[in-house]
Amino acid sequence: MTLREREKILLKRIKSGDKSAYVELVTPFRERLFRKAKSMVKDDDDAEDVVQDSLISGYRSINKFRAEAGVYTWLYRIVVNKSKDLLTKKKKESEKPIDENANQFIDMRMGYEKKLELSEDSDYLINKINQLDEVYRQILELRYFEEMSYSDIAEVLNCNVGTVKSRLFKAKELLKHLILQDKKGDIQFGT
Amino acid sequence: MERESNFSNWVIRKLTVLKEGEDPDQRMIECHLVRTMADMRRREVSSIKLSKDFNDKLLLKLDKEEMEACSWFEIFRNFVAARRPRSYILGSCIALSFAFLAVYSVYTVSRSRNSSVPFTMQTTPPKSEKRNGIPPTIELESQHYQILKNLEDYYTSSGNLHKASLIHSLIEVKDTSEK
Numbered sequence: 001m002t003l004r005e006r007e008k009i010l011l012k013r014i015k016s017g018d019k020s021a022y023v024e025l026v027t028p029f030r031e032r033l034f035r036k037a038k039s040m041v042k043d044d045d046d047a048e049d050v051v052q053d054s055l056i057s058g059y060r061s062i063n064k065f066r067a068e069a070g071v072y073t074w075l076y077r078i079v080v081n082k083s084k085d086l087l088t089k090k091k092k093e094s095e096k097p098i099d100e101n102a103n104q105f106i107d108m109r110m111g112y113e114k115k116l117e118l119s120e121d122s123d124y125l126i127n128k129i130n131q132l133d134e135v136y137r138q139i140l141e142l143r144y145f146e147e148m149s150y151s152d153i154a155e156v157l158n159c160n161v162g163t164v165k166s167r168l169f170k171a172k173e174l175l176k177h178l179i180l181q182d183k184k185g186d187i188q189f190g191t
Numbered sequence: 192m193e194r195e196s197n198f199s200n201w202v203i204r205k206l207t208v209l210k211e212g213e214d215p216d217q218r219m220i221e222c223h224l225v226r227t228m229a230d231m232r233r234r235e236v237s238s239i240k241l242s243k244d245f246n247d248k249l250l251l252k253l254d255k256e257e258m259e260a261c262s263w264f265e266i267f268r269n270f271v272a273a274r275r276p277r278s279y280i281l282g283s284c285i286a287l288s289f290a291f292l293a294v295y296s297v298y299t300v301s302r303s304r305n306s307s308v309p310f311t312m313q314t315t316p317p318k319s320e321k322r323n324g325i326p327p328t329i330e331l332e333s334q335h336y337q338i339l340k341n342l343e344d345y346y347t348s349s350g351n352l353h354k355a356s357l358i359h360s361l362i363e364v365k366d367t368s369e370k
Binding site (some may be wrong): 014015018019020022023026028030031034035038048051052055056059060061062063064119120121127140144145157169172173176179 | 217220223224225226227228230231232235236239240241242245246248249250251253254257258259260329348367
């Protein structure tokens with residue numbers, strides 16, 4: 001049984017009132033969603049609250065769920081929006097400027113990088129990714145970190161598949177130029 | 192000029208890529224991206240964990256929640272978005288068009304019939320034909336005619352002229368219908 005087929009069966013059960021089926025549906029994605037939320041809101045407890053709220057919102061609006069998008073893509077969008085809402089709320093409360101890129105994974109996930117002890121190559125490439133514009137960092141995250149399909153990325157970014165492909169191509173081109181400008185890039189990548 | 196040169200550079204680059212089939216630099220970047228991201232993901236998975244009672248908390252919250260009803264627009268959008276076969280959508284459109292045409296033709300036919308009804312076929316008879324509540328036409332047999340004539344004479348002789356005139360009018364109807 002494919003993932004989509006499994007999702008369809010669970011969706012039928014949910015719509016007939018089976019709440020445990022909803023938990024079953026979201027369980028495979030909760031860790032990934034939590035990590036995404038944490039990369040944005042930084043705090044463990046806040047991230048967990050964001051995911052809980054997102055899943056509850058998802059349950060309430062399950063009838064609005066569009067069949068062409070995967071469940072993960074749909075929940076991912078909710079989590080990103082909820083995280084942004086929380087950051088905005090915190091910003092208003094503290095009246096301190098929040099890093100504009102806080103909602104971008106690379107910047108925050110870069111924070112983990114030192115703790116995670118990534119390889120030298122990975123460390124180097126992440127530094128180069130961080131020099132790209134937000135739109136290109138985002139598309140690289142969705143494609144290579146989240147491993148989303150072009151159509152799922154288009155759904156998340158609310159654009160068409162052609163735009164996704166061209167943006168991804170340009171992101172890699174820019175990354176290549178950044179690496180080529182760098183002597184270390186020659187050594188690291190042999191270009 | 193600058194735009195032109197940018198465009199020509201882009202075309203040349205594209206043509207080169209097409210000629211070679213694939214840009215080796217792009218492929219190399221992609222390989223490094225996949226490896227780096229997989230590395231990050233693997234390490235993230237091992238270091239960032241959800242609390243163990245996450246599902247219990249979720250179920251508790253879900254117990255108080257209800258699903259929102261879906262609007263007609265959303266039902267339609269979901270139907271279209273469900274990637275139905277094109278033939279299915281096309282068939283539905285044709286069926287709807289036929290239904291519309293059928294209703295429209297029935298409507299126009301009924302309207303044209305109403306407008307072609309002769310003016311004389313009115314549902315309300317003229318006031319003169321009502322004759323004070325007496326039916327406009329009565330099939331009178333000759334024996335009935337005689338009875339009515341006798342009755343008219345009786346009412347005339349007894350001084351009940353109103354009833355006599357009513358009966359007379361019935362006899363007149365008979366006379367005119369015979370003519």
